[in-house]
Every structure is written in structure tokens, then in C-alpha cells.
Amino acid sequence: MFRWGVLSTAKIARDHVIPAILESENGVLSAIASRDEERARGLADRFGAPYAFGTYEALLASDTVEGVYIPLPTSDHVEWAIKAADAGKHVLVEKPLALRAADIQPVIDARDRNKVMVSEAFMVFYHPQWAKIRELIAAGAIGRLRHVQGAFSYFNRDPDNMRNRPELGGGALPDIGVYPVVTTRIATGMEPRRIRATIERDRDFGTDTYANVTADFGTFDLSFYCSTQMALRQEMVFHGEEGFIQVQAPFNAGDFDHHRIELHDQRRVEARVFRFPGTRQYRLEVEAFAQAARGEEAQIFTLEDSVRNQQVIDAVYLAGEGGGWAQI
Numbered sequence: 001m002f003r004w005g006v007l008s009t010a011k012i013a014r015d016h017v018i019p020a021i022l023e024s025e026n027g028v029l030s031a032i033a034s035r036d037e038e039r040a041r042g043l044a045d046r047f048g049a050p051y052a053f054g055t056y057e058a059l060l061a062s063d064t065v066e067g068v069y070i071p072l073p074t075s076d077h078v079e080w081a082i083k084a085a086d087a088g089k090h091v092l093v094e095k096p097l098a099l100r101a102a103d104i105q106p107v108i109d110a111r112d113r114n115k116v117m118v119s120e121a122f123m124v125f126y127h128p129q130w131a132k133i134r135e136l137i138a139a140g141a142i143g144r145l146r147h148v149q150g151a152f153s154y155f156n157r158d159p160d161n162m163r164n165r166p167e168l169g170g171g172a173l174p175d176i177g178v179y180p181v182v183t184t185r186i187a188t189g190m191e192p193r194r195i196r197a198t199i200e201r202d203r204d205f206g207t208d209t210y211a212n213v214t215a216d217f218g219t220f221d222l223s224f225y226c227s228t229q230m231a232l233r234q235e236m237v238f239h240g241e242e243g244f245i246q247v248q249a250p251f252n253a254g255d256f257d258h259h260r261i262e263l264h265d266q267r268r269v270e271a272r273v274f275r276f277p278g279t280r281q282y283r284l285e286v287e288a289f290a291q292a293a294r295g296e297e298a299q300i301f302t303l304e305d306s307v308r309n310q311q312v313i314d315a316v317y318l319a320g321e322g323g324g325w326a327q328i
Contacts, residue, residue, distance in 0.1 A: 002290035005031040005065030005089075007056050007080060009043045012094060013071045017121075018047050020282035021069075026290045033059035056080065060087035067293055069121070069286075070094060073162045074169025078103050081118060085110035090117040090293040092286070096174045097303075101310040108303045117293040120306040122182055126284035127253055129261050129276055133187045133238065133245055141263055142240030145188065149237045150180030150224030152251060157202075163228055164205040171207040172228045173199075173313055179251045180224035181215070181312045183236060185305075192217050192312055194327050199320030202229070213316050216325075232256075242266045253281060 004021050006013050009032065021027050029049045034040035037054030044052040053059040059068070060083060067090035070080050077093050084091045085107070097120040098104050111118040124130060137145055154176075162168040163175050185191065192215035200210040209229045215222040236250040243265045249257035259276035291298035311328055319326035 002027040002293065003030040003064065003066045004028065004286070005033065005051075005059045005062070005068045007033050007059065007068055007070045007084075008072050009034050009039050010071035010094075013069065014043065016123075016282045017069055017071065017286065018043075020280060020286050022047065023280060023283045024287045024290070026287055026294075030064045031059050031062060056083075060084055060089060066090060067092065067117070067290070073165075074099060074174055075167065077169075078107055081107050082110040085114045085116050085118055088114060088116065090289070092119055092121050092289050094121045096120070096169070096178055096310065096313070097306050098310055099169050099174060101307050101314050104303060104307050104310060108307075111303060117289065117300070118303055119289055119292075119300045120303070121285065122178075122301045123281045123285045124179065124183055124251060125186060125301045126288055127259075127276070127279060127281040129247065129250075129253065129259060129274070129279075130183060130186045132274055133247065133261060134189065136245060136263060137187060137238060137240075138189075140242075142238065142244055143242030143266075145220045145238060145240045147220055147239045148180075148184050148188075148222040148224075149239065150184070150222065150235065150250070151226070152176040152179055152234045153225070153227040153230040154232045155230060156228050159205065164202070164207055166206045170205070171209075172226045173208055173211050173316060175228065176251075177211055177213070177224075177226040177316065178309060178313060180213075180222065180226070180236065182309050183247075183250055184215075184217075184222045185309065187238060188217065188220075190217050190219075191308060192222065192315075192328055194325045195312065195315040195319045196325050197316045197319040199317070208317075208320075211316060211320065213319075215312065253279065 031051035032044040033053040040052040070093040210227040236247040238245040253259045263272040288298040315326040
């Protein structure tokens with residue numbers, strides 16, 4: 001069993017990733033670390049982890065874990081991913097891995113020199129609905145793909161939440177704007193060429209709270225918006241000449257809505273529905289990561305993929321500031 005350690009007691013770890021580790025067939029939760037040892041011990045007791053550490057360094061120095069999950073604030077991801085890799089640990093680091101594509105290269109260097117597995121935690125990569133969508137598009141089920149439309153929004157004005165604190169890497173684009181981009185890349189196997197965008201920032205927080213983005217993929221466009229100050233919504237639609245694919249819960253399948261995609265024909269007189277009951281994308285993520293870390297065959301989201309995805313977000317910010325097209 002792959003022995004996991006978790007750096008911090010963050011909500012996403014508590015609500016999603018630690019339960020996924022406990023459900024997984026090939027992993028166990030070995031240790032929790034926090035800068036507050038009492039909090040680490042409390043979470044370790046809650047989930048049955050035998051070890052708790054009062055510093056991140058202590059966990060990384062311990063032989064009780066093989067790999068670590070890092071759900072720290074975004075501003076700390078690169079630093080601790082490198083430290084974990086240098087400690088000989090395999091690393092699953094929460095998205096976004098970095099705030100600039102150029103910052104990912106030192107993580108790649110750390111991965112390579114230590115011969116460990118390092119991956120950005122895009123759980124959507126592991127959900128079978130995206131493999132099915134890619135299969136349908138490639139098979140011509142909707143004819144020539146012309147347009148992809150996406151939306152991801154929620155409302156959060158908590159001044160203490162890291163998503164509203166620029167010094168911690170907050171903002172709508174790093175938190176949720178990455179998802180329409182990565183899922184379009186997964187579903188089509190293509191990369192955008194240029195970006196056009198408008199961005200709005202909160203006057204109090206300084207973070208980007210709304211972005212309206214167009215990405216030119218050459219043979220089709222992706223248009224999406226994301227916001228941290230709009231009513232809750234998420235949707236992706238892949239529109240072709242002969243039909244379209246509607247994804248009901250593209251990013252938080254099972255929580256936001258059912259695991260379901262709909263394939264509509266040109267006249268919308270018939271729809272084929274594909275369901276994925278019982279799918280746990282976080283569990284699939286940690287299981288695939290553990291397999292890959294052990295040298296078994298498994299597809300994971302690579303750091304090279306992380307660079308390509310972050311280059312798109314970098315271009316969105318550039319286009320939002322310049323007002324025209326930004327090349328990727």
C-alpha cells in the first residue's frame with residue numbers, strides 16, 4: 001500500500017483527497033503535518049493516520065510516507081513541491097501548481113534529479129466522462145467541432161479566504177479558470193494558439209473576480225467565463241456541425257450534479273445520455289498517482305501538461321491587460 005502524507009489540514013484535503021485515499025485500493029493515510037501540531041493530531045485521529053507532525057519539514061524527513069499531497073495556499077506550491085521532491089517523496093500538489101508557467105521548470109528539474117513522480121492534482125483528468133467526450137469527438141459524433149462554451153462560477157467574498165488574497169495566489173483564474181481550459185485540452189487533444197480576454201478585479205481584495213475569455217484553437221474556439229462573485233454555475237458544451245455534447249457537471253461531478261453527458265443530434269430530436277454512477281474522480285486520481293509512483297502503468301497529469309495549461313492562463317492575464325489578442 002502506498003503510504004501518503006498530507007502537508008496541511010486544508011479543507012480540500014479534509015473533504016475530498018483524504019477520504020479518497022481512505023477509499024483507494026492501493027493507498028493508506030500515514031501522516032498529517034501542520035504548523036500547529038495539535039491540529040495535525042486532531043485530523044490524524046479523525047482519519048486514523050498513525051503519525052502527526054508539527055512541521056512540514058518533519059513529515060518530509062520521515063520514512064513513514066512515500067508520497068505527499070500538498071494542499072497549501074497556491075503561493076507555497078512550488079516551494080514545497082521542490083522541497084518534497086528533494087526529500088525523495090513523490091508529490092501530488094493541488095492545482096494550480098504555479099502562478100506562472102516559468103515557475104514550473106524548477107519543479108520539473110527537482111522531479112528529474114530526484115527521480116520521483118510529481119503531478120498537479122487536476123482530478124478532472126481522471127474522470128471517465130472526459131475520455132468518453134474525447135472518444136465521441138474523435139469518432140465524429142458531432143461532426144466537425146466548431147465551438148466550445150464553458151462556465152464556472154461561485155460566490156465568495158470572505159476576506160480571509162485564500163481565494164480572495166492575492167499574496168496567497170487568490171483569484172478566479174487560478175482557482176477555477178484553469179478548468180474550462182484543461183478540460184477542453186483533454187477532450188480535444190489540441191492546444192490554443194492565441195487568447196483574447198477581459199478581466200475584472202475586486203477593489204478591496206485586488207484579486208481577479210471575473211474573466212471572459214476566448215481561446216482560438218485554430219479549427220474551433222473556446223469561449224468561457226469564470227467568476228468568484230457570481231451565482232453558482234458550471235457547464236461545458238462542445239458544439240459541432242452535426243450535434244453537440246453537453247456536460248452537466250463538468251468539474252465537480254457528483255457534487256454539483258449527476259455524472260452525466262448528453263449527446264444531441266443536429267435537429268435535437270434525439271439525445272443519447274451517458275452516465276457514470278459511483279465514479280469518484282479523487283479516488284481515481286490518488287490510485288493512478290500511486291500506481292505511477294510505484295512504476296506501474298497509469299496515466300497521470302504530467303508537469304509538461306501543467307506548463308501548457310499555465311501558459312494559457314498567463315496569456316489570459318496578458319490579453320486582459322493589453323486589450324487585444326495574446327499569442328501563446
